[in-house]
Amino acid sequence: xxxxxxxxxxxxxxxxxxxxxxxxxxxxxxxTADGKPDFTGFYEWPKSDGEQCHCSATIFDRKYIAxxxxxxxxxxxxxxxxxxxxxxxxxxxxxxxxxxxLSAYAMQFxxxxxxxxxxxxxxxxxxxxxxxxxxxxxxxxxSFYGDPVGHWEGDTLVIETTGFKRWSLxxxxxTNNKEYRMHSDAMKTIERIKYKDAKTLSYNLTIDxxxxxxxxxxxxxxxxxxxxxEKTGFVEYFCEENNRCPGGHCGADGK
Amino acid sequence: xKKLLALPLLIAGLGTAxxxxxxxxxxxDSTKPIKVTGTVTKxxxxxPHIWYYVDVKGEDGTVTNWAFSGGAPGQLMxxxxxxxxxxxxxxxxxxxxxxxxxxxxxxxxxxxxxxxxAVFTAGNDEGDKxxx
Numbered sequence: 603x604x605x606x607x608x609x610x611x612x613x614x615x616x617x618x619x620x621x622x623x624x625x626x627x628x629x630x631x632x633x634t635a636d637g638k639p640d641f642t643g644f645y646e647w648p649k650s651d652g653e654q655c656h657c658s659a660t661i662f663d664r665k666y667i668a669x670x671x672x673x674x675x676x677x678x679x680x681x682x683x684x685x686x687x688x689x690x691x692x693x694x695x696x697x698x699x700x701x702x703x704l705s706a707y708a709m710q711f712x713x714x715x716x717x718x719x720x721x722x723x724x725x726x727x728x729x730x731x732x733x734x735x736x737x738x739x740x741x742x743x744x745s746f747y748g749d750p751v752g753h754w755e756g757d758t759l760v761i762e763t764t765g766f767k768r769w770s771l772x773x774x775x776x777t778n779n780k781e782y783r784m785h786s787d788a789m790k791t792i793e794r795i796k797y798k799d800a801k802t803l804s805y806n807l808t809i810d811x812x813x814x815x816x817x818x819x820x821x822x823x824x825x826x827x828x829x830x831x832e833k834t835g836f837v838e839y840f841c842e843e844n845n846r847c848p849g850g851h852c853g854a855d856g857k
Numbered sequence: 858x859k860k861l862l863a864l865p866l867l868i869a870g871l872g873t874a875x876x877x878x879x880x881x882x883x884x885x886d887s888t889k890p891i892k893v894t895g896t897v898t899k900x901x902x903x904x905p906h907i908w909y910y911v912d913v914k915g916e917d918g919t920v921t922n923w924a925f926s927g928g929a930p931g932q933l934m935x936x937x938x939x940x941x942x943x944x945x946x947x948x949x950x951x952x953x954x955x956x957x958x959x960x961x962x963x964x965x966x967x968x969x970x971x972x973x974x975a976v977f978t979a980g981n982d983e984g985d986k987x988x989x
Contacts (some may be wrong), residue, residue, distance in 0.1 A: 646935065657936045657977065658980065659980075689964035694905070705932075706928075706932050706935065706936075706980075707929075707931045707935060708931065708935055716889055723931045723935075724929075724931070724932075831935075834934070836931065837929075837930050837934055838904070838931075839904050839905075839931060840904055841904055841905045841927065842907070843903045843904045843905075844901055844903035844904065844905070844908070845905060845925070846906070848909075
């Protein structure tokens with residue numbers, strides 16, 4: 603009798619948990635053949651709530667950024683007078699992650715049971731994220747976009763990326779060029795992606811950089827589906843096509 | 858009649874950032890807004906920034922060719938500004954901020970057409986209030 607009671611109790615609890623979990627995922631979202639949420643499609647770049655126009659690159663809100671670690675690596679990169687160091691984008695250097703992800707352009711995701719491929723119209727960023735919960739590759743050279751690996755937590759895709767080189771965190775440099783906001787080579791990012799509704803993704807981004815900050819910090823963004831952008835697809839982006847900043851000096855005459 | 862207008866514009870939050878390949882604050886002077894009207898002579902709809910050129914006739918009849926830089930084509934397309942939005946021969950009024958080291962070079966922001974329509978060509982839309 604006690605065994606039957608225990609079984610029924612467990613069954614009730616399991617059903618309750620399942621219903622609760624299911625209730626958190628909106629109905630009608632696309633799913634792959636193995637039942638996972640399918641993020642394939644065109645999207646606009648992640649935006650923070652409260653912006654009126656949403657026409658510009660998204661930057662991190664100061665209120666979410668953790669305090670700087672005393673004696674740690676500088677959050678704001680001091681200028682040296684060397685153009686390639688001070689203004690690397692004048693030399694068509696990459697934006698890196700997460701800065702590129704937050705740039706004001708289209709994104710297109712491709713998903714199968716093995717990988718999620720994120721492409722971004724800005725600089726044609728491409729991230730290939732394995733979804734089988736594997737560990738990070740070893741012995742890699744630090745890079746601008748790092749080494750991402752993904753796993754599922756229910757209907758939430760969790761992507762951890764490590765292996766970065768020290769580079770700019772976001773595009774705040776273009777708000778104030780005295781504040782080139784940086785991350786160190788110790789940064790790990792954690793993205794949590796899930797459907798808010800059938801046309802909107804919740805994109806939670808955690809910055810865990812023990813060399814720069816006293817602790818990890820996170821900001822929530824919204825990614826809206828833009829299926830209508832399928833008609834034109836991506837615009838090409840080749841920075842050197844008409845770069846007017848050769849050698850780090852920018853001008854209409856390109857000198 | 859084409860006029861050269863240089864009105865002191867007070868636009869809150871304007872020009873704090875340019876999604877550009879160079880720093881707005883390093884290349885353009887946010888204290889020097891400009892507003893000119895003239896005829897488009899050339900459009901370069903290319904990465905990393907579009908450039909468009911406008912012949913502006915001064916009050917003395919002298920024509921000066923102004924050069925304006927804007928955001929990238931993909932970025933502009935995502936907010937509804939297309940390749941054919943600005944064409945040679947069009948009469949436009951351009952608002953923006955002067956380049957620091959060139960007298961007739963500016964960051965082109967708002968472009969207004971004779972019928973009152975306007976497009977925003979800067980990397981950062983002047984209406985965007987950035988949360989920092």
